[in-house]
Amino acid sequence: YVTSTLVPRISRALTLARRNVLFERSRVQTPRDLSVTRCAEAVTYRAEAVTYSAEVVTYSAEVVTYSAEAVTYSAEAVTYSAEAVTYSAEAVTNIAEAVTYSAEAVICSAEAVRRCCRALDWQTE
Numbered sequence: 083y084v085t086s087t088l089v090p091r092i093s094r095a096l097t098l099a100r101r102n103v104l105f106e107r108s109r110v111q112t113p114r115d116l117s118v119t120r121c122a123e124a125v126t127y128r129a130e131a132v133t134y135s136a137e138v139v140t141y142s143a144e145v146v147t148y149s150a151e152a153v154t155y156s157a158e159a160v161t162y163s164a165e166a167v168t169y170s171a172e173a174v175t176n177i178a179e180a181v182t183y184s185a186e187a188v189i190c191s192a193e194a195v196r197r198c199c200r201a202l203d204w205q206t207e
Contacts, residue, residue: 088141095134095141102131 095138098134102127
């Protein structure tokens, strides 16, 4: 939106503002008794200059708004990436704990088998 709409509008507004400046310079060099047409042109150009200047301010404000939104979304992306890293680290920790508990279960099972064997040996004696 910024490059396709705002930049061309700002460029057009600045071009028309420049045209108004050139017109004002040429007006200063003309005699004081301007014709009705020349006066009408002056009023039109001044009105256009005000309009386009207002558009420049508006579009520039939009550019700032969109830039601020982009910064916000980038910050959110960084936050979500950090959360993903945290959850991945937690998953690795949980897997390591599961492996530890599984190993402990195997050890306990082996100990239980040994005790059962001892108990059976004791009973057969």
